[in-house]
Amino acid sequence: MDDTAQRLKTLRQTIDGIDDQILSLLNQRAQAAGQIGHLKTGVLYRPEREAQILHRLKEANSGPLPGASVVFLFREIMSACLAYERPVSVACLGPQGSFSEAAVVRHFGHAAQRRHCDSLGDIFRIVEANETDFAVVPVENSTEGAVGIILDQMVDTPLQACGEVMLPIHHQLLVRDASLPLSEITQVYSHSQSLGQCHHWLDAHLPQARRIPVTSNSEAARLVGNSSEAWAAIAGDLAAEPYGLYAVARHIEDQVDNTTRFLVFGHLVAQPSGKDKTSLVVGVENRPGAIHALLTPLAEEGVSMSRLESRPARTHLWSYVFYIDLEGHQSEERVARVLQEIKKNSIFVKVLGSYPVTVSI
């Protein structure tokens, strides 16, 4: 055996020894999680605890593994431990291969059981009926803005927002026959948001193709996979393989940092994690200075606002509701005082929930 082969053998023995230790520790961890599970009632998932664990390990990490890998690995470890206690079930826009499914996996790990829904309209209903523990829904995209139908449903649902997910969105042009020239594609299918996010690329490369919006990107991939027409779908990587499609153009989104923010909804009220956000919907009178009065308490209490979005109220013509994200948990005194003041200056307030800020990877 030469010198290199000997060194390889020794290093692999070292790795085998480490793997044995990791395996034993993982099983000890799963057992501890199982014991915690016996002390709880109802849903076992605890978003604030998971966020604290990920923040702590990311900060404690001295490398050489990057922080993103540490977060990814421990997310999966917690996912497996939670599944050992009892698997969590999550509704998302489907079919298989959607960005919503990618958001579920990014937040809950691969052990989460996914329930694919045909339309955004079904998703809240499924969780409200206790058919799944949680729902993950898209609320805004960095290129296309708010997802209106979800904003409207957030006002009506009795569910609580208990988590957020930031997902980088990279679009691929998917076809059944990889030799099909782009100039022969007659129709391109995708969710309307995704068609909007690839608008310039489509103008430049597929000017002849009709753009057809469907309920989700993965539904577009499914349609194209089932047809022998010269059609294409715009969807993410996850949607290619299940429907026998090939990516003939990659990263076709107009903005390189295209990101979608999702919220997690469930019956659970997330406890403070130390780094939280609170989302609310507020209706104000249509009078001069109403918004100013609404926002003044934020400045006075030093509470930052990370989002302010207006949307027509469906009850009166030309009146608006505002979607506001505040930094902090509603149980913090200064946030509670701000909410009190906002209530005084508005027609109605609905606190959608407080939840840990997404742990970036």
Ligand SMILES: O=C(O)C(=O)C[C@]1(C(=O)O)C=C[C@@H](O)C=C1
């Ligand atoms: O600490 C708990 O409450 C646990 O159930 C353990 C654990 C973990 O694996 O660390 C598992 C699932 C929860 O979502 C949070 C944490």
